[in-house]
Amino acid sequence: MMLTVTFLAAFVLTTVSSQETEETITYTQCTDGYEWDPYRQQCKDIDECEIVPDACKGGMKCVNHYGGYLCLPRTAQIIVNEQDAATADSAGGRNSVIRRTPVDVQQGPPNPTHQIQCATGYEQSEHNVCQDIDECATGAHNCRADQACVNLRGSFRCQCLPGFQKRGEQCIDIDECTLPPYCHHRCVNTPGSYYCQCNPGFQLASNNHTCVDVDECRTSSYICQYQCVNEPGKFSCVCPEGYQVVGGRTCQDINECETTNECREDEMCWNYHGGFRCYPRNPCQEPYVLTSENRCVCPVSNTICRELPYSIVYKYMSIRSDRNVPSDIFQIQATTIYPNTINTFRIKSGNENGEFYLRQTSALSAMLVLVKSLSGPREHIVDLEMLTVNSLNYRTSSVLRLTIIVGPFAF
Incomplete structure (x- = not known):
């Protein structure tokens, strides 16, 4: 608590130059806490509570006092008794009257009878000051459900929600699709808002307006x-x-053999995955002669034929590249059955890299198995031989010459 007691001092300097002439010069000075009032020609009190920033700390309230100020608890009650000080004459002048105000500080609740008058839109706070009433928070407003309440100092304002505009007393939707920035492709207006849509194959950019191509x-x-x-x-x-x-x-x-057949008359067209090939209609070579389509026989009357397979049958097939393995791809079967004979099957040639395996499935048939994946385009010629032996140790053989065309792709 700070208390400053102030006195007014008047200094009179008298200079006597002669008995007939007397000149008096008076200097007036105010002590701390007062300032000179040139209109009233006297010292007046300074209200430190108004001019000193944060005059009191720690939640204390500032109370102005003659020549100083007090920092008191907000619950303190102040009782003021005024007493006039006696005046005294001094040689050559008159002192100003000093009024001292004794202060009695008592602890207790604020005086409930002390009321202040606040303007409309304000109310008295517990610290006896007028504070704004937030009509939006208290519900003391008349804004409609489609309006937003905005608190003002001493009042409030009703305004339309975002995306709406006021027309008379109504809030109507703003059609943003008619206002820039415009959507790149399509605009969809919604109550209070809008959004942009893109045509198929496009998507919205980060600005939600521009449409960019979807790769x-x-x-x-x-x-x-x-x-x-x-x-x-x-x-x-x-x-x-x-x-x-x-x-x-x-x-x-594409089956080129049906669309763009470029083979000669003495050739046959064979379609495979991704292309076609032309093969001779008569594949027989001496001493073999053609007996039926793609079947060549070596006549027994020819002595050279005794050491050669009796017949060679030409077959063609196509497979896709990189086919899954193991995979059954071709079956060989005897067409003529002789009594008291035993048939065995083998890969005679064309399997130097071990891509194939021949599995006998019965006394008259065998299955060619692909055991290594093949990549195309590529052509494989595999000779599959069937050996026939009877009880009299008679031996004969026939060959199936299989041309396998591997396409360039896996489809």
Whole structure:
């Protein structure tokens, strides 16, 4: 607590130059806590509670006092008794009257009878000051359900919600689709808002207005069987030569033997995955002669034929590249059955790298098994031989010459 007691001092300096002439000069000075009032021609009290920033700390309240100020608890009660001080004459002058105000500080609750008058929109606080009433928080407003209440000092304002505008007393929706920034493709207005949509094959950019192309070839791991070509707003699938697109994404082999057959008359056309080949209609070579389609026989009347297989049958097949293994790919079977004979099967040639295995399935048949994956385009010629032995130790053989054409792709 700070208390400053102030006195007014008047200094009179008298200079006598002669008995006839007397000149008096008076200097007036105010002590601490007072300042000179030139209009009233006297010292007046300074209100430190108004001019000193944060005059009191720790939640104390500032109370102005003659010549100083007090820092008191907010619950303190102040009783003021005024007494006039006696005046006294002094040689050559008159002192100013000093009024001292004794202060009696008592602890206790604030005086409930002390009320202040606040303006409309304000109310008295517990610290006896007028504070704003938040009508929006207390519900003391008349804003409609489609309006927002905004508190002001001493009042409030009703305004439309975002996305709405006031027309008369109503709040109507703003059609943002008619205002910039415009959507790149399509705009959809909603109550109080809007959103942009893009055409198929496009997506919204980070600004939610611009539409950018979707690269479907990158977003999908399997969208085209062979190759994907991205285009603005769409994509397309292409296939390699010898194939055509079906279903928009799948590649299907083109049967050139039915469309663009370029083989000669003495040749036969064989279609395979991704292309075609021309083979002679009469594949027989001396001493073999053609007896039926693709079947060559070596006549027994020819002595050279005694050491050669009796017949050679030419067969053709095509498989896709990188086929799963092991895989059964071709069955060989005896067409003529002789009594009291035993048939055995073997791969006579064309299996130098061990890609195939011949598994006998019965006394008259065997299955060719692919045991190593083949990559194309490539052509394999495999001779499959059937040996026939009877009880009289008669031996004969026949060969199936299988041409396997491996396509360039796995489809």
